[in-house]
Amino acid sequence: MGTFMDVHHGFQGITNEQLREAHEKDLAHEKSEGVHFERAWADPESGVVYCLSTAPSADAVQRVHEKAGHRADEVHPVPVTV
Amino acid sequence: MGTFMDVHHGFQGITNEQLREAHEKDLAHEKSEGVHFERAWADPESGVVYCLSTAPSADAVQRVHEKAGHRADEVHPVPVTV
Numbered sequence: 001m002g003t004f005m006d007v008h009h010g011f012q013g014i015t016n017e018q019l020r021e022a023h024e025k026d027l028a029h030e031k032s033e034g035v036h037f038e039r040a041w042a043d044p045e046s047g048v049v050y051c052l053s054t055a056p057s058a059d060a061v062q063r064v065h066e067k068a069g070h071r072a073d074e075v076h077p078v079p080v081t082v
Numbered sequence: 083m084g085t086f087m088d089v090h091h092g093f094q095g096i097t098n099e100q101l102r103e104a105h106e107k108d109l110a111h112e113k114s115e116g117v118h119f120e121r122a123w124a125d126p127e128s129g130v131v132y133c134l135s136t137a138p139s140a141d142a143v144q145r146v147h148e149k150a151g152h153r154a155d156e157v158h159p160v161p162v163t164v
Contacts, residue, residue: 005123005132016162023164041087041134041160048158050087050132052123076130078123080098082105 001034002079004053004061006072012047019049025068026051033060083116084161086135086143088154094129101131107150108133115142 026037035055042049058075108119117137124131137143140157
């Protein structure tokens with residue numbers, strides 16, 4: 001298992017409720033892939049969303065996001081943390 | 083005070099020790115700007131680093147990073163979180 005940060009673009013104007021709904025869709029699909037989405041942060045002005053997860057692989061992270069209907073633009077393993 | 087995510091590029095090969103040293107430089111400079119750097123995540127392969135902070139403004143986040151010697155490429159307010 002590793003830690004991953006993924007990035008989505010195009011979410012200009014996203015609200016807390018919309019981010020929570022998107023996160024709940026991820027949570028609904030994550031178990032089959034062994035992924036857990038921990039937190040997410042969004043900038044409604046630029047439309048960028050960052051999601052932090054623990055997962056067996058970047059592909060597994062992407063598969064959960066695809067099942068939830070919002071494919072990520074980038075998925076980065078982030079093994080180096082403070 | 084708000085929450086900010088900033089992004090640095092070009093840190094290919096960064097180690098846990100190097101990230102910790104960079105983070106400690108931020109901590110050494112953050113008080114004068116009312117910023118607190120909470121966590122950071124790095125992908126040594128692509129060289130991207132994400133830093134999570136609480137701060138009075140994006141400019142304050144950038145000033146701390148500049149004083150620490152590593153200007154961010156992007157600083158995003160992330161008022162929407164889960």
